Amino acid sequence: MPVRALVLAAMLAAAFGTAGCSMRRFAVNRIGDALAAGGYTFETDNDVELVGDALPFGLKLIESLLAESPQHEGLLLAACRGFTLYAYGYVQQEADRAASEDLDRSNQLRRRARRLFERASGYGFRALEKRYPGMRQALEKDPVQALRVVRDPRHVPLLYWNAAALGLAISAARGDAQMLARLPEVEALIDRALALDERWNDGAIHEFQLIYASTRPGAGGFDAARVRKHFERAVELGGGKKASAFVGFAESVLVREQNRAEFRRMLERALEIDPDKDERTRLMNLIAQRRARWLLGRIDELFFEEEEAREEKEVGK
Numbered sequence: 001m002p003v004r005a006l007v008l009a010a011m012l013a014a015a016f017g018t019a020g021c022s023m024r025r026f027a028v029n030r031i032g033d034a035l036a037a038g039g040y041t042f043e044t045d046n047d048v049e050l051v052g053d054a055l056p057f058g059l060k061l062i063e064s065l066l067a068e069s070p071q072h073e074g075l076l077l078a079a080c081r082g083f084t085l086y087a088y089g090y091v092q093q094e095a096d097r098a099a100s101e102d103l104d105r106s107n108q109l110r111r112r113a114r115r116l117f118e119r120a121s122g123y124g125f126r127a128l129e130k131r132y133p134g135m136r137q138a139l140e141k142d143p144v145q146a147l148r149v150v151r152d153p154r155h156v157p158l159l160y161w162n163a164a165a166l167g168l169a170i171s172a173a174r175g176d177a178q179m180l181a182r183l184p185e186v187e188a189l190i191d192r193a194l195a196l197d198e199r200w201n202d203g204a205i206h207e208f209q210l211i212y213a214s215t216r217p218g219a220g221g222f223d224a225a226r227v228r229k230h231f232e233r234a235v236e237l238g239g240g241k242k243a244s245a246f247v248g249f250a251e252s253v254l255v256r257e258q259n260r261a262e263f264r265r266m267l268e269r270a271l272e273i274d275p276d277k278d279e280r281t282r283l284m285n286l287i288a289q290r291r292a293r294w295l296l297g298r299i300d301e302l303f304f305e306e307e308e309a310r311e312e313k314e315v316g317k
Contacts, residue, residue, distance in 0.1 A: 028065045032072040044279040048286050052090045059083060066123075073130050077158060080124030084165045087116035089287045092172065097294060100301075110172055117169035124162040131158060143188030153197040160205060163189035167212050186212070202281075203237030203245070206230040210248030224253050241278055243270035243288035250295065260303040267292040 042051045042058075062079045069075065095109035128135050138146035150159065167186040173179040190212070194205045209230040213222065231249040238245060246266045254263040270292040275285040295302070 024068055028068040028075075029072060031065055032069060032075040032078075043281070043283050045283050046275065046286065048283065048290065051283060052086075055082065055086045055090070059086065071126075071130055073127050076123045076127035076130065077161060080120045080127060080161045080165055081157075083116050083120035083123070084161060084168065087113045087120065088164075088168055089284075091116060092168070093287070093291060100298075110174070114169060114172035117165055117172055120165035121162070121169050124158070124165050128158055128162055131155065139185050139188070143185045144191075147188050147192040150192055150196070153200075156193045156197045156200045156205075159189050159193035159196070160200070160208065163193065164208060167208075167216075171216065183216075198233070199237055202239070202242065203234040206234035206237065207242065207245050207248060210234065210245065210252050213248075213252040222256070224257065227253050240269075241273055241285075242281055243273045243275075243285045243292065246270035247288045247292050247295070250292075255302050258303055258305060260299065260305065263303070264296070264299065267296050 042055065045051050059079070059082050062075055062082060066072065066075050066079065091109055092113040095106045095113060098106040098109060125136055132149060135146060135149075147159075163186050166182060166189070170176075170179045170182060170186065190205060190208060193200070198205060207230075210227060213227045213230075216222075227249070231245060231253070234242070234245040246269045250263045250266040250270075254260075254266065271289055273285055273289070275282045275289070278285075
């Protein structure tokens with residue numbers, strides 16, 4: 001969350017109790033505008049655990065501001081983004097790590113992750129509806145047709161974070177039929193974002209395709225060649241400096257292909273990235289590298305064939 005927004009919040013909080021409704025709304029909207037205009041300072045932090053401990057406070061602050069100004073588009077998008085990042089980077093990944101040691105705790109964390117993703121999605125769809133009235137109902141009928149009205153590349157973040165929140169909520173729902181029925185919405189949202197600006201955020205849309213491919217419920221429709229193209233484009237647009245692209249590709253494609261040697265190479269490439277070279281991606285690189293180390297530690301569980309035997313087969317072809 002931007003420091004200036006937190007300062008504004010602290011200065012104005014004392015006045016909320018005595019100020020009139022219009023004054024409170026004005027103050028909240030000013031804070032919301034600051035949130036919408038700036039980036040989150042936590043994304044530049046080098047302490048993954050510190051950020052994880054601090055994020056809930058920031059998210060609850062956003063929700064308290066939304067209680068005063070429920071239709072502020074910037075706050076709605078900030079809530080969607082923030083809850084998605086927290087649930088994915090901290091709660092869901094902790095659930096994955098806990099699965100081999102404490103299944104009950106892992107399931108509890110997964111249920112929590114689902115609730116957080118659904119909360120994020122609720123805020124995201126409120127923002128989308130604010131910008132495009134009637135969009136929620138239109139998406140239920142024909143997602144591709146509904147999103148044709150979105151023509152402004154400046155609205156790509158709105159499409160992206162809606163797709164991320166809903167897609168990850170569906171994944172965490174684990175077979176819930178009502179949630180699975182919404183998969184076409186996720187695909188239409190991310191495809192529209194890709195069509196409007198594939199370069200957005202240094203290839204983040206292509207990266208999402210990797211994460212989505214690895215978490216998407218069921219194996220139907222998986223296209224390894226298509227996912228590989230998204231990976232190559234993500235690396236190109238990101239300059240090879242985003243660890244999440246290598247980790248996402250390793251999980252989404254190489255485990256399915258049982259390609260142990262390339263899996264190891266991809267994760268090692270992710271670990272070679274210096275998070276301090278670009279402060280904008282520092283935190284996300286640290287989170288991705290933490291997952292890369294965890295995956296390397298599980299390599300014997302993920303692959304059924306010894307690496308040396310596979311390499312001998314490849315040489316013999």
